[in-house]
Amino acid sequence: MEFDRELEDYERRLLAFRPEDRAAFADLLHDGSRLLDLRPVDLCEQFDVSLPSARRWMDGESAPHPAVRQLVIQHLADRVSAQGARVVSSPMPAIAAG
Numbered sequence: 052m053e054f055d056r057e058l059e060d061y062e063r064r065l066l067a068f069r070p071e072d073r074a075a076f077a078d079l080l081h082d083g084s085r086l087l088d089l090r091p092v093d094l095c096e097q098f099d100v101s102l103p104s105a106r107r108w109m110d111g112e113s114a115p116h117p118a119v120r121q122l123v124i125q126h127l128a129d130r131v132s133a134q135g136a137r138v139v140s141s142p143m144p145a146i147a148a149g
Contacts, residue, residue, distance in 0.1 A: 054086075058134060061086050065128045070117035077111030079127060084109060087130045097126055 061082055068075055083089040091105035098105075098119065107113040114120060 058086055058131060062128065062131045065124055065131065068121075068124045070121045070124075073114045073120075074111070076114050076120050076124070077108070079124060080109045081111070083127050083130075087127065087134065089127070089130070094123070098123065 061079075064075075064082075065079060068079060070076075080089065089109075091102055091109055094100060094105035094108065095102050098115075100108075100115070104113070104115075108115065108123075115123070
């Protein structure tokens with residue numbers, strides 16, 4: 052039950068994410084590693100980045116471009132949905148084409 056609440060809170064934080072917030076990105080990745088069993092290699096495979104880059108993202112030492120951050124956050128939100136979290140919320144904001 053506690054895990055479900057944590058996962059729902061995490062999903063809310065994902066939905067509230069703003070791509071320019073580098074610190075929130077690092078926090079969400081860190082929490083994703085615990086709640087979703089997210090590993091750096093998962094980011095490598097999903098986003099075609101090197102393992103050192105993925106580790107730096109997860110450690111908060113660096114972050115990708117804001118547009119890529121939004122894609123990563125969407126991937127995490129999809130993983131939460133796959134876990135079965137049920138939060139009544141609005142959809143992720145669209146990424147502006149540029």
